[in-house]
Amino acid sequence: MKKITIAIDGFSSCGKSTMAKDLAREVGYIYVDTGAMYRCVTLYALHNGLFDKDNNIDIAELEKRMPQIVLSFSLNNTTGMPEACLNGENVELDIRSMEVSKRVSHIAALPFVRRALVEQQRRMGKEKGIVMDGRDIGTTVFPDAELKIYVTANARVRAQRRYDELKAKGIEADFESILHNVEERDYIDSHREVSPLTKAADAIELDNSRMTLSEQKQWLLDRFHEATEQ
Ligand SMILES: Nc1ncnc2c1ncn2[C@@H]1O[C@H](COP(=O)(O)OP(=O)(O)OP(=O)(O)O)[C@@H](O)[C@H]1O
Numbered sequence: 001m002k003k004i005t006i007a008i009d010g011f012s013s014c015g016k017s018t019m020a021k022d023l024a025r026e027v028g029y030i031y032v033d034t035g036a037m038y039r040c041v042t043l044y045a046l047h048n049g050l051f052d053k054d055n056n057i058d059i060a061e062l063e064k065r066m067p068q069i070v071l072s073f074s075l076n077n078t079t080g081m082p083e084a085c086l087n088g089e090n091v092e093l094d095i096r097s098m099e100v101s102k103r104v105s106h107i108a109a110l111p112f113v114r115r116a117l118v119e120q121q122r123r124m125g126k127e128k129g130i131v132m133d134g135r136d137i138g139t140t141v142f143p144d145a146e147l148k149i150y151v152t153a154n155a156r157v158r159a160q161r162r163y164d165e166l167k168a169k170g171i172e173a174d175f176e177s178i179l180h181n182v183e184e185r186d187y188i189d190s191h192r193e194v195s196p197l198t199k200a201a202d203a204i205e206l207d208n209s210r211m212t213l214s215e216q217k218q219w220l221l222d223r224f225h226e227a228t229e230q
């Protein structure tokens with residue numbers, strides 16, 4: 001069967017990576033979480049003092065250091081899923097912290113950061129057989145992707161899912177802070193100048209607010225079969 005490129009974009013915490021991972025596992029494709037790449041650059045900036053006390057970014061210094069920020073993914077043999085590495089160190093857990101979540105959309109709005117990461121993402125997907133999730137995959141990274149999905153869900157539903165996930169992991173969480181973060185990132189991501197989050201004209205929209213995990217998995221698998229049978 002011919003291999004295709006699958007782009008999954010949408011709002012924060014709406015289930016993009018869950019859907020993308022499930023599909024990649026099911027059909028034997030590579031999965032790439034592009035949000036993790038922006039989170040790694042943010043973690044680098046945090047660890048290297050590139051935010052001041054008011055959270056302003058030292059943009060000139062970050063731009064100078066971009067070539068030193070090496071991003072990669074290593075396979076977790078237990079889950080079979082790729083995990084983010086920053087300069088060779090596995091940072092999969094660190095990049096999910098609220099400290100990173102609060103700052104990542106500001107880093108992701110910087111044109112030189114986007115240029116560098118989009119270039120890497122295109123290289124990762126050049127052989128096709130890839131499921132990539134993010135905000136600009138169907139619009140900018142792979143505008144010719146054979147299957148594009150745009151996922152939405154009610155903001156309170158998304159925040160509740162994230163809250164439940166953190167609680168289940170035994171991590172202290174506050175619903176209102178999570179909701180605020182989700183809504184703030186949606187706003188910044190949709191209003192930035194370069195590659196704002198928007199539905200590609202040829203993307204299929206899915207509102208999964210009332211869908212179960214298994215229903216959305218099956219829904220995506222059906223779209224995959226339609227796209228590969230054409
Ligand atoms: N249909 C669903 N019903 C219930 N929970 C769901 C559903 N889809 C995803 N979730 C849960 O919601 C949480 C967020 O999902 P996920 O991490 O896949 O979102 P995301 O869009 O990739 O988020 P982000 O943009 O922040 O990376 C996870 O805990 C996931 O298990």
Ligand SMILES: Nc1ccn([C@@H]2O[C@H](COP(=O)(O)O)[C@@H](O)[C@H]2O)c(=O)n1
Nearest residue numbers: 034035036038104105108134135136185
């Ligand atoms: N293609 C992308 C992917 C992500 N971003 C930015 O990164 C943030 C974190 O992404 P998650 O998927 O882990 O939530 C996100 O809020 C965006 O600011 C992006 O710009 N483009």
